[in-house]
Amino acid sequence: MKHAATLTVNGIAYPVELDGDTTLVKALREQLGLTGTKEGCDDCECGACMVMVDGKPVNSCTYFALQAVGSEVTTVEGLADGEELSALQAAFLDQGGVQCGFCTPGMLVSAHALLRRTPDPSEEEIRLALAGNLCRCTGYQKIAAAVVQAAKGA
Numbered sequence: 785m786k787h788a789a790t791l792t793v794n795g796i797a798y799p800v801e802l803d804g805d806t807t808l809v810k811a812l813r814e815q816l817g818l819t820g821t822k823e824g825c826d827d828c829e830c831g832a833c834m835v836m837v838d839g840k841p842v843n844s845c846t847y848f849a850l851q852a853v854g855s856e857v858t859t860v861e862g863l864a865d866g867e868e869l870s871a872l873q874a875a876f877l878d879q880g881g882v883q884c885g886f887c888t889p890g891m892l893v894s895a896h897a898l899l900r901r902t903p904d905p906s907e908e909e910i911r912l913a914l915a916g917n918l919c920r921c922t923g924y925q926k927i928a929a930a931v932v933q934a935a936k937g938a
């Protein structure tokens with residue numbers, strides 16, 4: 785049975801029709817057209833689907849969309865300022881932290897959430913914060929360097 789609801793994503797309220805078992809990643813991608821959030825393992829293992837709900841990173845593949853009603857959801861599309869990349873996004877490009885790009889939206893969301901709560905994280909804190917995000921391309925070092933660059937404002 786469908787439920788009429790409102791999802792607030794990146795500051796915009798979207799009317800949606802949700803089944804009880806509609807996951808947040810499906811609602812974002814298929815109903816709202818926000819395809820920046822990726823669906824990889826669909827089993828809470830890879831982090832490609834990471835978004836923030838009320839500032840906390842969550843795997844949207846295992847989070848029901850109805851759970852997000854009344855909360856503020858932030859996706860990778862919400863990190864940029866219009867056409868302007870955030871400092872974190874620019875740092876990923878500068879440091880070569882993007883290769884195939886599949887992991888990048890989830891990485892950016894996890895790193896963004898880290899920098900909100902810990903503006904100047906240690907290497908260990910960065911690696912811990914990104915431990916739930918898998919990358920098959922970069923070897924992680926360039927991604928960690930990008931987070932350091934963004935934190936230092938360099």
Ligand code: FES
Nearest residue numbers: 824825826831845
């Ligand atoms: S798709 Fe959600 S953790 Fe992999």
Ligand code: FES
Nearest residue numbers: 884887919920921
């Ligand atoms: S850049 Fe390809 S999986 Fe991370």
